[in-house]
Amino acid sequence: NGSGEAPIVMMSRLGNQLKRKLSSIGATHATAIYGETDEEIVVEVDSNKISSLGLTYGQISNALESFDNKRAAGVSSNQNSEFLIRLKDNTQSVQKISEIPIKVVNNSEIIQLQDIANISKKPLSPVEDIFLYNGKVVVSVAALGAMSQRVHDYVDRARLVVDDMRSSLPEEITIEEIYDESSYTTKKFNELIKSFSLAIFFVLSISLFFLGLRPAIIVTLILPFSVCLVMIGCRAIGLPLHQTSITGIIIALGLLIDNGIIVVEDYKHRRNIGLSIKDSISESVKHLIIPLTAATGTTVFAFLPIVTGEGPSIEFVGGLALTVIMSITSSLILAILLVPVLMSYMEKIPYFKDVDIHSEGYHNKKILDKYRSFGFLLFTTLPKDFFPAQDRDMFRINIELPSNASAEKTLERAKLIRNQVLQSGLIEVEKDYWFVGRRMPRVLMNIVGGKEKQGANNVAQSVFFAKDYYQMIDNLPELSKLIVDKNPDIIVIVDSFIAGPPVFSDVSYVIFGDDPFVLKQLGEKLELIINNAPDISLTKSETSNINTNIELELSNSNISLSGINPKNLVNELYAANNGVIVGTMLDSNKEIPIRLKGINKPDDILGSASYLTIPSQNGFEYIDSFGESRITNKSSIITRQDGQRMNSVEGWVWTGTLSSATEEYIKDDVEKFKNELPPGYSIKQLGEAETRGESQASLYSSAVIYMILIVIGLVLALNSFRQAGIILSVAILSIGLSFLGLFVGQQNYGFIGTIAAVGLIGLSINDSIIVLSHIKEEAEKKLISKAELIEVVIRSTRHIITTSLTTLGGFAPLIFASVFFRPLAWAMSIGVLGATMTALLYIPAMFIVLKKIKH
Structure with a gap:
């Protein structure tokens, strides 16, 4: 102080x-x-x-x-x-x-x-x-x-x-x-509690409106039981509760009661047609066990690629998929074992007898009549990114001075830039800290480097904590351009912290070859191509990183004539400049080293080195007498991969813009550059594009295996290749529905969007399987007509709409509370609504075509 x-x-x-x-x-x-x-x-x-x-x-x-x-x-x-x-x-x-x-x-x-x-x-x-x-x-x-x-x-x-x-x-x-x-973990747990409360409210309200009080109470009870089972599962497999695993539970809140609602509605239908309580339970379980297991299995298989895939991106969101899988599996178990028992028990309570609204839910004959003729059409396109920003009130500023800058000089510039941020008034800063003379250590899970402090005196990296998250997101692009414009002589990067695995630059290419001079020329040419893109704020070629050195060229003849040992000459130079440890002094319980060195003039570094005196036969001589000293500028980095020289060329886009747009803009120029490379030289793309591509490729490669398992499961459950084909076509349509959700929510398509598309495959199939199983059950009794088929679909509509709305209620908190998972929430929310329409309109229509029903 x-x-x-x-x-x-x-x-x-x-x-x-x-x-x-x-x-x-x-x-x-x-x-x-x-x-x-x-x-x-x-x-x-x-x-x-x-x-x-x-x-x-x-x-x-x-x-x-x-x-x-x-x-x-x-x-x-x-x-x-x-x-x-x-x-x-x-x-x-x-x-x-x-x-x-x-x-x-x-x-x-x-x-x-x-x-x-x-x-x-x-x-x-x-x-x-x-x-x-x-x-x-x-x-x-x-x-x-x-x-x-x-x-x-x-x-x-x-x-x-x-x-x-x-x-x-x-x-x-x-x-x-x-x-x-822990403050951020507390915030995430508070979101879980709020989401859980909202989910219970949505489930109880929607179920009460559509199903009645008795079914509403029963399906709402599934929520706490399922969450408890998930917690037990997390404990059993050693999965900690962190951002992604907690978000998985939040996502699953809307899915937990789907199976319960279906069992409740089927049980009610069988009671309405005159079956006893025992027979209703038996018939419901017998009829639903296969389709519900198949529907749950498809959802599990849809999320399994996120668990079993490889790579840092898959690892980052694996906990989400695990908690979703455990949630829907627990809901299936509870729906089959607990719901029928609770329904039969509540029938014995006198309050629930002879009250239509409690047992049947909302009913409107006019809507019912109009519902018999309804249709839809969907389509969309989207921009791309990798991972969304972290939903934290933090942003960073990285600066890099010329390679010869000292840590003290870097500190001066860091203080200047800090004052520029505070004086701009664009973002109210609560606190900030800077790592000067080293790269940032692992402040967040995806920050790498900075463990050692040596070798980066010209670098400073900072973390700023904003008072208002939304003010930070809105004004960060303007602040970025302001700070860069005020510091044109150094490298400055102002950005928010992204989620997901570490990405070191937005656009990155590596050129391989043998000649360092040719690599330098090619790097400068490629750097110019990247720099011409409209959203590029900074480019950097690895071989253009120059170090300034004092080079002493000693004359062997002069050294020999002086009688001085060349090795001693080098040792004297080192001792005079860096110094040597010659002993220690004990200060209390601490041992302090004793360093012997020369008196260096801070304003004349070159003179201090060249005019070092050495004893000789004639008294003493200057080091400069044995040769010449000069300032040299040389590339400080020589990188090899598999024995071959390489030159990395990187680019960073302005905060708030997408690197995918830049990649698309320079795509043709880079392809032309690639075709004009000299023989023996090659180029490879890295950066966000490579990481995004590898992550999505890993996810899709795993998804293919589980899609095969889904097909096998559907064929066995439906006992029909053609009906399994209808369900699989729903899976294909669901991918388009996820894109529509991203478009409606104005979200970018990235890895989280890919997870939504894969997960929606399983969710969209669920409703379709249930509707198809109801139609099949009726068709197996007799030759079904269109009118009878419509009545079956109308009977299924109540619980299909209820499950969709409760699922939507589960995703709603993520839309408003989580920036990171907002793309997933939008994609799956709109996708679930679209899947409802698919189940109620597309499945019956395809069954009519398949069975050639004319009347």
Whole structure:
């Protein structure tokens, strides 16, 4: 707290102390600390002074190491005792180190270290890891809990540890919580509770209206029982409750009562035609067990590709499919075993006798008469993306300076861009933090890299937390262009966090070949093609990444004539610039390294390297006397794959636009570029397009196997290849219905949309199988007429519409609450409504054609 420079060394020590305490918490998977720095004793030597004395860095290093007396000098022992002999440490303090003798002149004068060097205790330099929180340099400690526990419990235990440490801190140091994953999990559970409440409301209201009070109570009871069975199933297979698995339960809420409604309606029909309670139960179960099992089986097989497919995308949404499968399986079991028992039990309650609205539901003769002649038509087209954005109030800004930039320079630019974001007024920011000098660690599940802090001093990546999610989504495209326009000299990417597996760039190609120069030229040409696309904000070619270096070209002749060992010359250069560790100093319980290095002038890096002095026969000479020094610019990256050189060319689109439109725009130019490649050179597409294609290919390849199983199951259940063909045609139509849902909801077609299309195949078949089974049952008794067939369909209409509306009620919360699963909710909601029309109109019509019914 307060103004002035942050005591980063003290905070680093406290941070490591907190890290150790968090590591001791049970079920801690990993801990990390960001922005820390260590101390060191820096011995900055004046090269001119040591050269005039005929000293080298190597000699000074040997002198310091010889006086570091931390080793035992032996053991003194007799028959009764044993004593360890130790020398008193000569490096107990900076003062002691500065008094170490380096050279004796004229057998009487002692040159001490402080005569030729400045000795001080400093933080490590150069700084390579900086953590910026709300504009202040701080130290961040992160703890990651293991998967086999509740995140809320782990966070509570971690907070107890932090509170205990907070009480012992000095006033100028505070601990503040900056990120808590459990808050988002709580939000998701709250959505589940709200969705569950809405589902019960929709189910009870719709069932009461269409079926009556008694059936409404029974089918509503299925919801809590089914969810409990799903929880038991998750526990049994070790599936944790996270975003996708919880969403699977939310999706399944509307599907859970479908089987129950069908059993209730069939039971009511058989009671109405005069069968006893026992016979009604027996006939209903006997008639429905096969079609309901077949319908549930098709839904299970439709979702199984999402479980058994391979790749990160399938892995990401596998929990959703598992919970949906367990939900509909549990609903089948409850519908067959529990619903008939409850119906027979409730018939014995006097209140439900002789009340038509309670037993029959809504009835309107005028609507019934008009319903006998109704039809429909559907069609649509859509844009494409991969995964939707995360439904979190977070966005990120990544910046990259020229490769030679230091972490301090990167920090200056990060602070400038942070102020630009705050002053823009486009998005109200609650808090933000920056990782400077390193790439972002795993803040979210699909963030990769950033585990090590070295090698990225020119990079800073940040997370901003917005106060208003919808304001953030609306204004992020404008903010992105504003920040890029204000910082044209560096690479800036402003974007929301996407869901799904990691994608490193929107558009990406890799060129393979042997000649680095040709690869560079081809990369620049391809980069120009990508850059011409209208929505491209940034392009980058890997071989165009240039590093500026100081290159010393030493003359072998000059070195030989001087009598200097070339290896010693290189060692002197390294010691003067980077420095060498020559010992340690104990400070309390911490061992601080002692680094020997030269005094470098910050405003003259080239001069510091080239004018380093070396003792010689004639006194001393400059390094520059042995050769020439110059500034060089060379490509800093040489990447190979399978032994072949490659050049990656990447592009990023503006926030709020789709990379699929860019890919389509440059498709012809890229194809022309590919055809004009020199012999021995090839190109491969990566980026979002490749990841999207691989994910969908994996899903569809698995789906083919389960479609075959669906066909086999339908043939066995219906005992007819032609009737199975009718049901399969419904599956094909359902894919178009999912596209219609995306179009109506103005959603993009991506991997989540693909999941909706595959899942809708199973759902759409359900209603059609039930209607077809009712028609078949009547047709097997006698030669059915069109009028009789229509009456069967009308009897099926009540529970088909009820199941569709309750399913729609289950998806409704996702449409309004979940950005991530909104495409799936729209596709399946409209798809289910379309599947209802298909079951009630298309199936009877096809049966008439199949059986050639004329009257």
